[in-house]
Amino acid sequence: MPTYVKKCPECGGINLLLNKERGEMICKDCGLVIEEKMIDFNQEWSSHDHEQADKRRRTGAPMTYTKFDRGMGTDVGQKQDIYKLSGKERNKFFRLRKWQHRISTAIERNLKLALAELKRVSSYLKLPKSVEEEAARIYTLAVQRGLVRGRSMESVVAGALYAACRRHEVPRTLDELSEASGIDKKEIGRTYRFITRELQIRILPSNPVDYIARFASALKLTAETQSRAVEILEQAQNSELTSGRGPTGIAAASLYVASLINNEKRTQREVADIAGVTEVTIRNRYKELLRKLNLMEKVSKTKKKKKD
């Protein structure tokens, strides 16, 4: 738990994530970026001569992948330079310019469109800026490697976003991505696997805990129930009940059990809908949890209390 206590103005969630490098405070529940451009945590320098100034200068346009040329376009020379050249050299110069123009316009046109789409989907899902940047970076790499060929631009954008979310530990389900982008779930999964394989992006299997906060707030569960769910989840992980299982199913079952124990019962259907799994899956995980973790007493106790 963080030492500062602050609530998200959007959803009231308390799971805030501080990203020092980017100076952002992110709500893990709804993805809202609460504070941008906070103080710069880097050391402040003063420069006394040109050499130091060059090294230490931190100003200038920031490099960003959400601009199609990363904010740093490079051209093959300008016209005023050609007086230095002549004959062959001059021809070469024009040839280079022509080629650069052709290549860059093709890629740039694609990137411009794609990044617009990326921003649209990203803001629909209320993803933090850092994830958007990451997705843009992934997409740019994919374009450069020609991985978009044969695939729709939109599906690659969705795949890049999905990957970026996972890397930043604010995972969204494929269903959510699908709803936001209008691309078929399977298609996103396919392109996601393809581009991560081709680009050698290593992604850890997503941790069910990362889903708890968002699901809990969607179910309007109290903070106590939420942390109870996390406890249960951790026990489950220690008992090796989680490997090989779908992380959303486990998160959903933990929440369901926690809601029973804390007398804040939600139906299996409610939890299932939010988590994007079926009741059956929740039941299966739920049974395993009860059996292996000896939680039966706790649950039945609360049931008795209800009767009393």
Place this chain on the structure above:
DNA sequence: AAGACGAAAGTGGTTGA
């Protein structure tokens, strides 16, 4: 009547020959 439970058959993805 709604929710919980469980069986059975089907789907898509991974793995290992």
Place this chain on the structure above:
DNA sequence: TCAACAACTTTCGTCTT
């Protein structure tokens, strides 16, 4: 490349509250 396999889903009937 194909078949076996595990996880998950869909569907449906039954039991419980």
